[in-house]
Amino acid sequence: MNLEKVIFGFFIVLALTLNFGFFIGEMNNPSHHPVYELFVVIVVNLIATVLKFGDRTQIGAVLLATSLVADLQLIAAALVWAFAVNIGQVGMTPEIMASIVSLSGGALLANIVSVILLILETIMILR
Amino acid sequence: MDQIIWLILRRMRQPLLVLIGVYSVAVLGMVLVPGIEQDGQKTHMDFFHAIYFVSYTSTTIGFGELPTTFSSSQRMWAMVCIYMSVIGWIYSIGAILTLIQDPTFRQALVERRFANSVRKIKEPFYLLCGYGEAGVALVQALTHYNIRVVVIDKNQDRINELSLHDQKFPVFVPGLCADAEIPQHMLEAGLKHPSCSRVIALTESDAINLKIAITSKLLNPKLKVIARSGHEGTKSNISSFGTENIVDAFEIFAETIALALHSPDHYLLREFLSGISGTHFDKPPVPPRGMWIVCGYGRFGRYLVNHLEDEHLPTVVIESNDQVEPPPHGMILGRGTEANTLIEAGIKGAAGIIAGTDNDPNNLSIIMTARELNPDLFIVARQNSEANAALFEALDANIVMNPGQVLAKNIRGLVTMPKLSEFLERVSQYDNEWARGLFNRLEKVVGTDIVPDIWVIKVTEDEGPSILKAISRGNEVRIEHLMIDPYQRSIDLKALPLLFARGEDLRLMPAKITTLRIDDRILFCGVGHTYQRMRLLANDDYLLEQILLDRDIPRSGVMRWVLGYKKDAQAEI
Numbered sequence: 051m052n053l054e055k056v057i058f059g060f061f062i063v064l065a066l067t068l069n070f071g072f073f074i075g076e077m078n079n080p081s082h083h084p085v086y087e088l089f090v091v092i093v094v095n096l097i098a099t100v101l102k103f104g105d106r107t108q109i110g111a112v113l114l115a116t117s118l119v120a121d122l123q124l125i126a127a128a129l130v131w132a133f134a135v136n137i138g139q140v141g142m143t144p145e146i147m148a149s150i151v152s153l154s155g156g157a158l159l160a161n162i163v164s165v166i167l168l169i170l171e172t173i174m175i176l177r
Numbered sequence: 178m179d180q181i182i183w184l185i186l187r188r189m190r191q192p193l194l195v196l197i198g199v200y201s202v203a204v205l206g207m208v209l210v211p212g213i214e215q216d217g218q219k220t221h222m223d224f225f226h227a228i229y230f231v232s233y234t235s236t237t238i239g240f241g242e243l244p245t246t247f248s249s250s251q252r253m254w255a256m257v258c259i260y261m262s263v264i265g266w267i268y269s270i271g272a273i274l275t276l277i278q279d280p281t282f283r284q285a286l287v288e289r290r291f292a293n294s295v296r297k298i299k300e301p302f303y304l305l306c307g308y309g310e311a312g313v314a315l316v317q318a319l320t321h322y323n324i325r326v327v328v329i330d331k332n333q334d335r336i337n338e339l340s341l342h343d344q345k346f347p348v349f350v351p352g353l354c355a356d357a358e359i360p361q362h363m364l365e366a367g368l369k370h371p372s373c374s375r376v377i378a379l380t381e382s383d384a385i386n387l388k389i390a391i392t393s394k395l396l397n398p399k400l401k402v403i404a405r406s407g408h409e410g411t412k413s414n415i416s417s418f419g420t421e422n423i424v425d426a427f428e429i430f431a432e433t434i435a436l437a438l439h440s441p442d443h444y445l446l447r448e449f450l451s452g453i454s455g456t457h458f459d460k461p462p463v464p465p466r467g468m469w470i471v472c473g474y475g476r477f478g479r480y481l482v483n484h485l486e487d488e489h490l491p492t493v494v495i496e497s498n499d500q501v502e503p504p505p506h507g508m509i510l511g512r513g514t515e516a517n518t519l520i521e522a523g524i525k526g527a528a529g530i531i532a533g534t535d536n537d538p539n540n541l542s543i544i545m546t547a548r549e550l551n552p553d554l555f556i557v558a559r560q561n562s563e564a565n566a567a568l569f570e571a572l573d574a575n576i577v578m579n580p581g582q583v584l585a586k587n588i589r590g591l592v593t594m595p596k597l598s599e600f601l602e603r604v605s606q607y608d609n610e611w612a613r614g615l616f617n618r619l620e621k622v623v624g625t626d627i628v629p630d631i632w633v634i635k636v637t638e639d640e641g642p643s644i645l646k647a648i649s650r651g652n653e654v655r656i657e658h659l660m661i662d663p664y665q666r667s668i669d670l671k672a673l674p675l676l677f678a679r680g681e682d683l684r685l686m687p688a689k690i691t692t693l694r695i696d697d698r699i700l701f702c703g704v705g706h707t708y709q710r711m712r713l714l715a716n717d718d719y720l721l722e723q724i725l726l727d728r729d730i731p732r733s734g735v736m737r738w739v740l741g742y743k744k745d746a747q748a749e750i
Contacts (some may be wrong), residue, residue, distance in 0.1 A: 086208075089224055093201040100194050104187035132225035 061098040062168055065120070066161040068094055073158050077151050078144030085131065088154070092124045095157070098164075109171055116164040123157035181285050188276045192269035199265040203231045203258040213248040222251075230255075235262030288365060291353045295327055295367040302327055303592070304366055304373055306357040306389050307380035308335040310563045310581030311405070311426070313342070315379065318589040320346040321453065327373075328352040329366050331380075358385050360392050369397050377588060378404040383411040390420045403588055407476055422591055426580035429587050431480035434557070437464050438488050442612035447601055449616070450702065451590050452628035462575045464555050466490060467528025472513035472543050474501050477533045477559060493522045514542040519550055529555035533578075537565045544572055594631050596700050600676045603685050615686070619702070623671050629702040631675075634659060634715055636697045641715040648695060652725055656699060657689040659711055663720040666727065670710055672703030 068091045075082030099117040102110065127150045134146045207227035212220040222230070226244055233240050234255070247255065276282055302325035305312055309330075316326050316339075325348050330336055332354070339352040355362035357380065367373045376393040378386040386404045393402050403422040406412045412423050437444040441463045448461050469485055471478050474496035482505060485492045494505045495513040511518035513532070524530065530547050532540035540558050547554055556574040560566065569577045590598065604612065616625070623629050636644045647654050656677075662668045677687035678698040687699070701711065714720055723730050731737050 085224055086205075089201075089205065089208075093197060096197045097194060100190055100197065103190050103193075104183060106183060128224070135223065136225050 058101055059168060061094060061101055062161075062164055065091070065094045065098045066158075066165050069120070069124075069154065069158045069161050073151060073154050075151075078148040080142055080144075080147050083147065083151060083154075088124070088128060088131070088150075091154070091157075092121075092128060095120050095124055095161075109167060113164055113167055116160045116167070120157040120160035120164070123153045123160065127153035127157070181282070181289060184282055184285060185276065188272065192272040195265050196269055199261045200228075200231060200235070203235070203262055204228055206254045206258065207231065207251070210250050210254045211248065212251055213246060220245075231258060231262060234259055235266055237263060237266075288353065288355075291351055292365045294349075294351045295365070295370065298325060298327075298367070298370065298372055300325060301372050301374040302367070302370075303375045303377055304363070304368060305329070305377045305379060306363075306386075307378065307405075308332075308339055308352065309379065309381055310579070311379050311584040312581075313338075313563075314581050314585030315377070315588055316342075316346065316350060318453065318585050319592070320348050320350065322589075322593050323348060324593070326350050327366050329355050329357045329362060331356045358388050360396065363389070363392055364396070368393060368400070373397070373400060375401045375403065375592065378402065379584065380405075383408055387411055387415055390415050391418065394418055394420070403591065405584060422588075424584055424587055426583040426587075427477040427480050430578050430580075430583050431477075431484045434464060434481065435484035435488060437461075438466060438485070438490065440609040440612065442609050442616055443605060446604065446612050446616050446619075449619070449625060449628065450597060450601070450631065451586070451594075453589075454628050454630045456628050458626060458628045462555070464557070464575070465528045468493070468523060468526060470495065470513075470519070470522050470524060470527050470530045470547075472496075472530070472532050472540075473534035473559075474498075474505065474508070475533070475535060477535075478531075481531055481533065493527075495519075495522055512539060512543075514539055514546060516546055516550060519543075519547055524550050524554070527551065527554060529557065531557040531559075533557075533559045535559075535561055537561050537568070541565075541568060541572060544574060596633055596676065596698075597631050599683070600685070600700055603676070603683065619673060622673050623702065623704045627704055629704045630708045631700065631702050632708050632711075634699045634701060634711060636693055636695050643718045643721040644693065644715055645695060646718060647721055647725060648693065654693045654721075654725065655689065656687060656691050656693065658721070658724050659699075659714060660689070661724050662710060663714050663717070663724060664710070666724060670703060670707045671705055672701050672707045672711065674699050674701055676700035 068087065072083060072087045072091050095117070099114070099121055102114040102117050105111070105114065130146065130150050130153065131142075134140075134142055138146075204224065204227045207222050207230060208224055209221070212222060214220070230243065235258070303319065305316065305326050305328050307330060308316075308328050312328065312330070312335075316328065319326050328336070328339055328350055330339075330352070336352045336354040339350060343350060353362070353366060355365070357363060357378075360368075368376070376389065378389040378393075380386055380389070383406045386406055390402050390404045393400050401422075402420045403424060404415050404420050405424050405426075406415055407425055407427070412425070415423055433444070433447075436447065444463065445460065449458055452458055466488075468491045470493050471481055471485075472495045474482070474494050478494065478496070482492050482494060492505075494508045495511055495518055496508055497510065497512045499510055501508075509518060509522050511521075512534075513519060513522075524547060530543070532543040532547075534540055534543075537560065540560070544556055544558055548556070556572075557576045557578060558569060558572060558574040560569045560577050560579045563579070563581065566579075604615070619625060619629075633640075634644075635641050636648065638645060644654055644659075656674050660670050660672055660674075662670050674687050674689070675685070676699070677684040677691060678700075679694065680696070693699075701707075703711070714724070719730065719732065731740055
């Protein structure tokens, strides 16, 4: 019962599940994608990334890479949202919502790969 | 490099987690807490402005309450944010500073920088282990010839000294403080680097030198190894696995003294040709034959006594240790620093004295006492520490022996002029008269004030292309052709051919009319710009052709056509 592994796995899976939760719903309907959820997704993804630092194994390097990809996409989504609401002329439109959701979809894929790698690593240990 | 990044990432985990946690709590709070009511409507900050506010608050910039004035509840939360986030940042910055100052981290940085500067080296370099007195002298000698050296030494002070000396060296000498016994450090210093061509083990411990030689032979067998060793057992051990050269300062010096006694002109010749080229040559003092007093019967004393006895010269040994095994015949117990010991040894009738103990004050004292008793004595003093150089210089002894200098000179000769040792070996088979004759000839042709350059001309594609081409065309090229000044054909270059090699056949002092063939090698010595001129001749077809035809040839094709110069005029030779 390794506490470090529990925390590690917890945050990685939490990142994936929250991300999925944000992503699901009609692509261009803002009421399906609350901003608070995006906030939480970003925070948990950042924590998961930092937890992956300093792992010298090969699989650790790939895990860190996928996490960084997810972070990149999510921060891009947040920037698009902030830009649209505060700086753009029109405000939130269905098209902009669609691009935010698709970016988070990309992050979702990266998180899925991350979890798959985690599962593979666990199975390898069992062997 | 990855090791350093890994170290940084590992250390930054805690601070980064703290920052993320603090930021997210602060931002969420700012979004949730209601702002000032407008038209009866609760307003909230959005995430964008919340992040903006928390950013400039936690870094203590503090623009103010933007975009709108805060309500009281917002202000209350803002206070919490301030204390949390500023402390969070201070903690993180503190963690970064600790990391930078961490000795492991700094050592990793230093090693990384050293390994990088070694990796960038493109020309052949030597790996030197041990920057003691011999090492310092050797690096000075090698860099004088623009040979690159990489240094490892276990002692940090010595490496610091290296960076101080660095200003004096014409090439940059990378140095690392590391234990050469550990193979990893040897690898970092470039043991397996494709440009590393030699390993020189000069540490003070025979055992470590042995380990270095083994490491080198195992990890990179093509490297030549020179190892310093004092003890017979270690010497045979080191040579058993193929170490090319084993140097022992005491043995080398004793052999030199023996040579000087046996055949003074050979000694003179050797000293003249092995000096640093271009420097002024002072004729070294020649020790006289007669009775010698040797103070100190350690390894140095033993070598000397053995060689002196081989020369059939009587010796008297003064040694303070009565346990010495086996005691030499007629040994006198004492240090040699007192007058009565020296008189007992027969100093009034001695030809020379050698102060060969491992203690510098004793050696100085012996010499000073001895000189008072017999002012005509030939004095040889052993100087153990470079720090006492001024004292030994003031002593005005005939020969001062410094083990470091002896090793450096010997190794320099080995690596920069290997052909010269072949020549000197051949020469040693002739008698003293012959050597004197050669020295006189050198005096006439190149002068004996300045140590000459020594170089090899090879009739091959990369080192003597013009000679090769001339021979292939059917011309007869003789050694005397190479000794003509290409810019002034009436003048001979100040050079002397010393050794001639064709295949396995070696010939001393070849005749000038010797015809050259492909793959011949000639060892020359000369002064001034003789070396450059001859090198030029060996590479420039046009200049060589002028000499072979003994007339001026127009350079441009147009002029050749105008003057009707034909290529087959060469048949005249």
